[in-house]
Amino acid sequence: MTTVAETRTAAEILAWSRETVEPTMRAAVDSLPGSMRRVAGYHLGWFDAAGEPLPGGPVAGKAVRPALVLLASAAVGGIADTAVPAAAAVELVHNFSLLHDDVMDGDETRRHRPTAWTVFGRDAAILAGDALVTLAMDVLATATRGWSATGPSAVGILCAAVQKLLDGQSADLDFELRADVGPGECRAMAEAKTAALLACACELGARGGRGAEFRVAHLRDFGTSLGVAFQVVDDLLGIWGDPSVTGKPVHSDLRSHKKSFPVTVALAAGCPELLDHYRRPGPCGERDLRRVADLIESTGARAWCQDTADALHADALDHLVAAGAPGRVETDLRTLAAFVTRRDR
Template sequence: MTTTGERPALAQPGSAGPGKAVPGNSAPDAWHLLKTARELTEPELRKAVDRLAEPVRSVAAYHFGWSDECGRPVNGEGGKGVRAALVLAAAQAVGAPAVEAVAPAAAVELVHNFSVLHDDLMDGDLLRRGRSTAWSLFGSTQAILAGDALLAVAVDTLAHRFPQGGPEAVRELSGALLALVAGQGADLTFETRADVGLAECLEMAAGKTASLLAAACALGALAARAGTERVDALRQFGRHLGLAFQLVDDLLGIWGDTTVTGKPVGSDLRSRKKSLPVVAALSSGTPAGERLAALYHRTEPLDDAELRTAAQLIEEAGGRRWAQEEAERQRAAAVTSLATAGVTPDSTPALAALADLITRRHV
């Protein structure tokens, strides 16, 4: 805990943090970075949500894990805060104190949660972070309005509490939002198409997920008033990291543990989502891929046994291995992006630790 008026700096790997230390594994350090980033950004997030009118304010507070469905305060899990941590770590990587990047970090988290509120509704997901999704408790209309409100206060936070970013920061976030919407739209369209290719699936992931992580890193660099080359390098770092993040998320959506991820495992297969491992399997030209296509393109709902069969066929067709290898390739490309601007993992341990955490979650 910090005393009133004090703000913690974003801790560097090696600091004592929650969880058990594993020799050679940066995850405990990365979790400590996330915890510290949440401590820095949560006051800004609460200020933003407090500006909202009821009942939208209560829906947003529930979604962030600050209250239960009746509005009673709780200490819930409001998400890992990866995007906020990336903003702060990117700012530090080019020489600025983390506290100078708190406003854009909060803005990015607000945008992310806007997209999550809408995404849960569009996908029909009933669980998020181990709790009922906002739309399933409060209704679709209130969830949509809450998401819209978070987007509005995100832009306002960036415009009025991040003056050093100027119009460039607003353009950065706006560009990410346009890419995010395009990616989400493609993701939904793919569900009704039988001919989705791997290249366009990667492009969809670049918009839906990677665009906001790329903007997070670029905004951190802007907070440090970095030059164009470093802003571009950090943006590319975030983009590659975002693709790795989506690949791992897709793997967890098929083979993860609900008690660990807090998300409904198998829902992507049940709704015939063309996630990256699925498209890799469908494009493999293997007998398993052909059997998967026949199963996936049926009009009848898949039962639990057929979902297990689908997951097995994806693995037999090489979809799981491809996604794991591609996630590692994207992680390596992210590190290379830092090196091209003379920013190495040795000088940016926080970014390196977060990259490891994102790409090496258990799948």
């Protein structure tokens, strides 16, 4: 029986995930040619712009995806060490996509530091992203040569997730130019851009841990629901979040005309004044943005999104229960699910 003292907080789970995976990621990145290593190590929060270790220690990402790989493996009774290369590969893919997305979106800040392309140039950031996605495949291919020759290959599963992620990013960029994006398209985009890699993390962990097919499927679906829930919550915070908590400027998603969940739901509700805002792209003032946020809320879109996030979170937990993980692992995955959907704040 799990006692209260044994229950880990989300911060503890993520710290454990980072510590478990970092040596493999460091060794992999160290194997890169110097030009790629420097940019990748900067982006990963290990080095400063000159390639020196950061004085205050690493500024690492949250490591949610590696934690999902490690815990999904544990959920089916897998040996912890065998999941580490897959966890590193998924995190490398995540960082590849951040490097390229920052170039495409023109974002200048990530994890409270200047983005890699602003420091090293656009070309260097593209090349470092290319290096990280290639490295991810290399790490995974080397580690999974012993996998059974039937069923999907680990590299095949990761490649399929990358293709979905690219398709999602493509749709996201495309949506910024359109005023007629519906909630269905928005959900498909979130499933591709955000949920595919979380589902892949769970599947790789569970499959690598030699879990039965039904348990692999439930853990993958846990990842999918969690991924979409995360995106809905992130979209709510992109309009109504406290900038001191989110680290983004207030109303940032409204400013960029992003077709986030609340926006597409409000547009589908048929609000002419709102449609007008989205048909007239271009900069607008803080008062306009506040008005747009109020218009969206007046259509019921904010409440709809909160309900949807709750339903998706509940879906995810249903799949988690069906996967039949040992008590302590299930508790950790619940804690992580609460963290990802900001239920623990």
